[in-house]
Amino acid sequence: MSAGLSVHSVSVQLGAQTILDAVDLTAEPGMVTGLIGPNGAGKSTLLRAILGLAPIESGTVSFGGTDLLAMTRRRRAQFATFVEQSAGTDARLTTREVVLLGRIPFQTVWQVSPSAEDTSLAEAALAAVDMLAFADRLYHTLSGGEQQRVQIARALAQQPRLLLLDEPTSHLDVHAQLATLALLHQRARAGGTILLALHDLNLAAGFCDALILLHDGRQVAAGPPEQVLTPALLRAVYGVDVTVLRHPRNGRPLIAYDLPG
Amino acid sequence: MNQRTLVTLCLSLLALLFASLVLAVTFGPADIAPSEVWLTIGHHFGLLPESPVSRLRDAIIWELRLPRVLTAAAVGAGLALCGAVMQALTRNPLADPYLLGLSSGASLGAVAFLLMGAALLMPLGAFLGAGAAMALTLLVTQLLGGATPTRAILAGISISALAAAATSFLIFWSATGDSYREILSWLMGSLSGVVWSEALLVLAALALAGLPILLSGRALDAFAFGDTAAATLGVDVARLRWLLLGGTALLTGVLVSIGGAIGFVGLIVPHVVRLLTGSRHRVLLPLAMLLGASFMIWTDTAARSLFAPRELPVGIITALLGAPIFLAVLLRYRRIT
Incomplete structure (x- = not known):
């Protein structure tokens, strides 16, 4: 049993279309877990499903052994929350x-x-x-x-023990991106469980302790960044050629796109 | 806006409402002094066994003017409350019971029940009509491709036109002579000839629907960023939406069954209050009710005094004041339409 977030075999249907197909994931307290994958892979739906905001066909979601979906909304909102991609008013x-x-x-x-x-x-x-x-x-x-x-x-x-964020850096300049991710990192180190969807693979590599790669509603890889960000997986999922380098200072993976010319 | 200014504003609006209630009763063909109003109220509540006010003047105050002024206050408060709630729930700054077709639906329901001989059940007919019109407007908005303020207004206008045509046809079909004129004046929005039983009905509906709505103020705040955000703040979005939309339909139905389709109050008043205090509903809703009540008292007083002895339907005055403000709001929000 995980002390953090544990998603087991979650499926979400939208009409006849399968958005998520038996997805498993865990996110541990003290860690920043990144959710990566191309557009339409199901990242946002997965985040929403975890908090009961998208109707789940089958599967379970628990946090620290407690069924997240069985509790009242108010109770759930007292320890888990979600930051949407864009929130205008x-x-x-x-x-x-x-x-x-x-x-x-x-x-x-x-x-x-x-x-x-x-x-x-x-x-x-x-x-x-x-x-x-x-x-x-x-x-x-x-x-x-x-x-x-x-x-x-x-x-x-x-004061969430579980914080989910959908593309929290999407509207930010580089400085603000780094500041935001550093803040989330610090929150995680203080004991929070953080799961965020990210587009930028290098930010994911630099800040996340674990990554989950989604493709067409399925989880295709999960683990530390260096195990997930491999040329073969990125080729298969994103259809791009990359060279994975090592950051000279911190040794984390650094993605270089193999552009023609 | 800090706590102190807020309390001052709240007290000022309360004072304005009380002054309006008493002063509006003194307006009219028979000249009445504020002291006579107090004496008459005291007399009828049994505080003064012998009233120095003559029986005729007592009757003018107690039977004619007081129920009317109280009804105006309750109608104004109710319309402002409905408008503010609909604006928050649909995230549409232009929402109002009149513009989204509820008032026309309520009119249709009320007229249908009236002509079927169930005059006593008019408020029920109006509630059913308002609910049906609201459901249709929301449905058409979805069919137009989802909720944006303009789509909702277009949907409201089309449902409103449909209900108005059906109402006109019903009246054409079955009403004659005097009743024709009376119904027409009521349709334009008029509090003419309101009696105590109607005043009490409106006040009861306001209390019944108003309390749960006022208590939902904080949950309405959670809607500022949409349904998902509200849900992550622990709000049961579907339940709250049913509760509040049902409450607004009920309240609109009763208000329309008594006062007809009085437009724009639900639009103007919440916008003015929002400019003063911001969008926190815990503050906005009660203040909008207070201001709406005073606003309606004075527009109705103008409606019965301006062309005395003829009565101007008060809906004409509110539309005259409201349509330009509607336009201003529309222009201000053009980027989001």
């Missing part, structure tokens, strides 16, 4: 108010305003993503990258 909410949304699962119906603990957790989360200076700005006036970081802060305010 027209609501007139300040950055602080958006982060405070993360405290909803802990508040009662009769409570009129957030508690002092809620407010301090929200501020700590904003500080963690380096957005505290923007706390009183209206969310919809922020740039795409800033909004992304605020969404991560919202998730952190939920």
Whole structure:
């Protein structure tokens, strides 16, 4: 039994189409686990299925031995959450108010305003993503990258033991990408279980402790980056030729694309 | 907006509502002083055994004006609440019971029950009509390719047109002379001739549907980023949506069965409050109800005073004020349509 996330033989159908076909995966506490694969491989669906946001045909999802799908939404939201790929809104909410949304699962119906603990957790989360200076700005006036970081802060305010993220670096510049992944890395080291979908293979290689490669709704490889990021697997899944080098400083895999010419 | 300004705003709106309730009663052909309003209320609640107010003036205050002003307040509060909830649930800044076809559906249901001889069941007919219109609008929106504000409005307009045509046909078919004129005035939105039983019905519906809606304020906040985000915050999205859409259909049905299709209140009021306080529904919903109540009291007072002794349907005034604001919101949000 895993102390972390354990997905066993999960299948998801959409009409007649099979989106996920008996996928297994584990993600351990203290580690950043990366989910990679081409567009349409089923990464987003898998993340959603784990939190009961996509209807599962068969299979089980548990965390620390507890069935995740059997618990109430509110209970689940108290220890697991998900950061979507892009989250826009027209609501007139300040950055602080958006982060405070993360405290909803802990508040009662009769409570009129957030508690002092809620407010301090929200501020700590904003500080963690380096957005505290923007706390009183209206969310919809922020740039795409800033909004992304605020969404991560919202998730952190939920104090999740399991944090799922779908392409958390997609709107970010290089500096913000690295800062975000470093933050997630640090969260994992503090005991969190982190599972994220990533497109950029070099970021996946550099930051993830374990990788899961999805292709056409199936898991085709899982393990440490150097076992998953091999020329043969990448050729088979992405249809591209690569040379896998070693980073001269940290020894992690470094993907070089074999371009013609 | 900090806590102190918020409390000040809330108290100001409450004061405005109470002042409006009393002052609006004094408006009209018979000149009535605010003190007489208090004395009459006191008398009817048994606090004053002997009222110095004459019986005629007592009747004007207690039988004619008070129920009407209270109904206006409840209708305004209810419409503002429905508008704010629909805007949050459908993530559509243009949503409002009138624009999404609920009011027309409610009118059709009410007229159908009326003409079938079940005048007492008009609120039920209106509720069924509002619910059916809402379901159709949501369905057509899906058929148009999913929810965007413009698609929802187009769907609402088409359902609204359909319901309005059916209503007109029913009236053409069976109503005659005086009843024709009366129904027509009610269709445009009018609180003319409201009596206590109707005032109490509207207030009861407001309490019944309003309380669960107000308590769902925080869950509505979770919808700011869509259904998935709400679900990850522990909200039972499907259940809440049924509860709130059902509540708005019920409330709209009752409001329309009494006051007709009064448009744009549900659009204007939440937008004004949002500009002042932001989108947190715990604050937005009650304040929108307070402002909506005062707004409706004064538009209805204008409706019965401007062309006295003739009554202007109040729906004309709200549309006159609301349509430009609708346009402004439309222009402001053009990028997301």
